[in-house]
Amino acid sequence: MNSVIKKNKILFIAILSYLILFIYNMDLGVNALSQSKYFFIEMIQIMPPIFILISLIQTWVPTKVIMNNFGDGSGVKGKVLSFAIGSLSAGPIYAAFPVCKILLNKGASIENIIIILSSWAVVKVPMLINEAKFMGIKYMGIRWICTIIAILLMAKIMKSWIRKEDIKSNSIEYTIPMIDDLICIGCGNCARLYPELYSMKDGKGVINIESIDKEILEKEIEKSKECCPLNAIKNTRS
Incomplete structure (x- = not known):
């Protein structure tokens, strides 16, 4: 029972809060439950397309593409793309979290994820249009x-405070490859075809642990194993 509560502590806290609210004031409890029902129905309508989107990202978008455009080395391009995704995306902010999680899993940096979430919340294009209409263009622009x-500063600060391991502490395990030195003949196929996963050292293929530790999805790693003519690439668990 304790393990169930620990795994679902947010749900249990919410239920307990509702019970306390009903005991304190029945009308407030009914009103809160009604509001929750509205958001629950909204989530049922919005989340299925979001789950389809993240499935497509996970299946069809190579990790290398995500790392090049949203990773730590993406520079200004990564920030611009992150702002574009956040400001042009539709749906409430909670729809952004699963999208950002899959991007993070595939190599996006903490900094760019924060930019996406923050711009999704406060600089959406439809919101800016309405803001200019009611408050004036000058107000909206400033x-x-x-x-x-503020978003750029916050992203810089949070990047130094938060590690990817902190965010993914409850995520599933990923398969990480290893290369059997006794089998590897140093053909270089792995490093040439999957430079984000492998490199060459002393005539042998080696794993780029820093870039793949809990970053590369299992399907892509399985695909990379096929490049070795002697099947020297084996599986381990992170």
């Missing part, structure tokens, strides 16, 4: 510039 600066 607020937008200040918000962008």
Whole structure:
């Protein structure tokens, strides 16, 4: 029972909060439950397309593409693309979390994930249009510039405070390859075809542990094993 509560502590806290609210004030409890029902129905309508989207990203978008465009080495391009994804995306902010999680799993940096989430929340294009209509273009422009600066600063700060391991501490295990030195003949296929996973050292293929530790999805690693003519690439668990 304790393990069940620990794994679902947020749900149990919510249920306990509702019980306390009903005991304290029945009308407030009914109103809160009604609001929760509205958001639950909204989530049922929005989340299925989001899950389809993340499945497509996981299956069809190579990890190398994500790392090049949203990884730690993506630079200004990564930040611009992150702002574009966040500001042009549709749906409420909670729809962004599963999308950002799969991007993080495939090599996106903490900094760019924070930019996506923050811009998704506060600089959406439809929101800016309405803001300009009711508050004026000057107000919208100044607020937008200040918000962008604040997001960039926040992303820099959080990057130094949060590690990917902290976010993925409850995630599933990933298969990590290893190369059998006794079998490897140093043909270089792995390093040439999958440079984000492998490199050559002393005439042998080696694993780029720093870049793949809990970053590369299992399907892509399985695919990379086929490049070795002697099947020297084996599986381990992270």
